[in-house]
Amino acid sequence: MGFATRDILDDRQRSPGHEMTQRADEPSDEQLMTNLDEPGVEAALSKLYDRYSRTVFGVGLRILGDRSMAEELVQEVFLKVWRSSRTFDSARGSFSTWLYRVTRSVALDLYRKRAHRVRPVSDGDPYVGSARDPSAGPQEVVDESWLSWRVSRALEVLDVPHREVIDLAYFGGLSQREISERTGVPLGTVKTRTASAYKSLRKELTVQGTSREVIR
Amino acid sequence: MKCAEIHPNVAAFALGGLESEEAAEIRHHLTSCTGCQSELEELEKVNRVLEAAPPPAAPPAYLKGEILSRIRAEQLSPSNKEGTEESSSLEVQRRSHRTSRFNRFKELRIVLPSTAAAALVAMIALGVFFGFLREETPVATIQLIPTPQETVGLKGYWGVAEIRPQPAGNQQVELKLNNFEEPKPSSYYELWFVSGDKRISAGSFTSVGKGETRVLLNVPPEASNYHTLLITEEHVGKGPAPSREVALKGDMP
Numbered sequence: 001m002g003f004a005t006r007d008i009l010d011d012r013q014r015s016p017g018h019e020m021t022q023r024a025d026e027p028s029d030e031q032l033m034t035n036l037d038e039p040g041v042e043a044a045l046s047k048l049y050d051r052y053s054r055t056v057f058g059v060g061l062r063i064l065g066d067r068s069m070a071e072e073l074v075q076e077v078f079l080k081v082w083r084s085s086r087t088f089d090s091a092r093g094s095f096s097t098w099l100y101r102v103t104r105s106v107a108l109d110l111y112r113k114r115a116h117r118v119r120p121v122s123d124g125d126p127y128v129g130s131a132r133d134p135s136a137g138p139q140e141v142v143d144e145s146w147l148s149w150r151v152s153r154a155l156e157v158l159d160v161p162h163r164e165v166i167d168l169a170y171f172g173g174l175s176q177r178e179i180s181e182r183t184g185v186p187l188g189t190v191k192t193r194t195a196s197a198y199k200s201l202r203k204e205l206t207v208q209g210t211s212r213e214v215i216r
Numbered sequence: 217m218k219c220a221e222i223h224p225n226v227a228a229f230a231l232g233g234l235e236s237e238e239a240a241e242i243r244h245h246l247t248s249c250t251g252c253q254s255e256l257e258e259l260e261k262v263n264r265v266l267e268a269a270p271p272p273a274a275p276p277a278y279l280k281g282e283i284l285s286r287i288r289a290e291q292l293s294p295s296n297k298e299g300t301e302e303s304s305s306l307e308v309q310r311r312s313h314r315t316s317r318f319n320r321f322k323e324l325r326i327v328l329p330s331t332a333a334a335a336l337v338a339m340i341a342l343g344v345f346f347g348f349l350r351e352e353t354p355v356a357t358i359q360l361i362p363t364p365q366e367t368v369g370l371k372g373y374w375g376v377a378e379i380r381p382q383p384a385g386n387q388q389v390e391l392k393l394n395n396f397e398e399p400k401p402s403s404y405y406e407l408w409f410v411s412g413d414k415r416i417s418a419g420s421f422t423s424v425g426k427g428e429t430r431v432l433l434n435v436p437p438e439a440s441n442y443h444t445l446l447i448t449e450e451h452v453g454k455g456p457a458p459s460r461e462v463a464l465k466g467d468m469p
């Protein structure tokens with residue numbers, strides 16, 4: 001895939017109103033990393049977890065194809081964030097890039113350790129069934145994870161109503177009318193939100209000139 | 217032709233979310249509007265990128281609490297944090313102000329020769345079992361990990377044993393077990409203090425599975441010479457001999 005570090009989406013460019021949105025008066029990821037020493041460790045790690053656990057979990061599902069392994073990945077990744085916080089240097093890249101590398105490394109270790117146990121799981125959650133085919137080798141498994149990470153971060157910065165229409169339409173396969181019926185939101189509003197969500201996604205994925213690389 | 221504003225249904229059409237009549241209408245519009253055609257091409261690029269998106273799922277709510285609990289437990293063993301080995305003695309001193317008396321001894325062990333460390337451990341053991349360190353906080357904290365060693369990190373459960381001195385030389389053992397699976401039917405767990413082939417039972421218990429199980433047990437003063445803790449799964453009616461089914465193990469630091 002080969003995307004340069006400079007192409008990372010800037011997580012500070014979040015839409016207002018989103019539950020995961022980092023408000024201007026909230027510490028940045030990098031500032032929180034400096035607090036991962038006692039006594040502020042729990043508050044700082046808790047905030048980083050709120051911001052990134054869905055991305056780590058989702059990318060884990062995609063790489064590992066197994067919910068329990070993805071849960072273990074989340075646990076090991078955030079423990080490693082705490083244990084290795086001194087190795088993070090904000091001058092060398094964003095926290096998101098560093099966390100992606102940690103996630104990929106831990107996922108690869110888990111994949112190798114448990115290759116014999118990897119299997120696709122669909123435990124009633126239709127989305128999990130879309131996790132990748134685990135028959136691919138470890139390197140193939142992580143090759144596309146960087147793009148997954150970036151797309152996940154772009155989705156995370158959408159506010160809740162816009163994220164919801166994308167989840168229900170793209171991942172859930174619902175029509176605009178079905179989304180309207182399920183959410184109780186007028187059909188016209190659903191369409192407007194869909195158009196707006198696409199616009200935001202396109203903007204997020206094309207910041208810093210990434211369009212030619214990511215969107216092709 | 218190029219319409220003044222992008223048709224409001226183009227995005228929904230790109231997602232395939234329109235009813236058949238609406239879809240036919242926008243399809244017809246696209247044949248003559250270059251502006252909406254360009255918009256559709258851009259939206260289809262976003263669609264292709266979305267194929268790489270992970271499934272929109274969140275980790276279970278309890279996971280964050282588990283991670284923070286593990287950090288709390290590992291803070292009692294500062295060597296787990298990367299870079300500790302390279303820490304200066306000043307760093308060791310700085311951290312020691314925040315740790316218990318017991319952990320202060322543990323940190324000193326990093327810089328003392330092994331013989332002195334062994335003596336220190338012996339002193340700690342004496343302190344633990346003869347009760348001169350009488351305080352509410354535990355005087356010894358033992359990490360309990362799944363056995364055999366190669367399964368560590370795979371089984372998903374772990375525990376901590378905290379030892380506190382009691383009157384008359386007895387020791388209270390508080391077990392904090394996380395996600396420790398429930399015993400099989402007609403079975404229970406038993407905590408042992410072990411030295412070589414000798415064992416002292418500290419009592420039996422069951423667990424709750426997901427979440428934290430806390431158990432309070434007591435051992436007699438004689439356990440002071442037994443430095444390994446084992447939790448075994450025992451079967452009802454199998455007699456007093458311990459089984460070989462070891463679930464968790466920990467050694468006195």
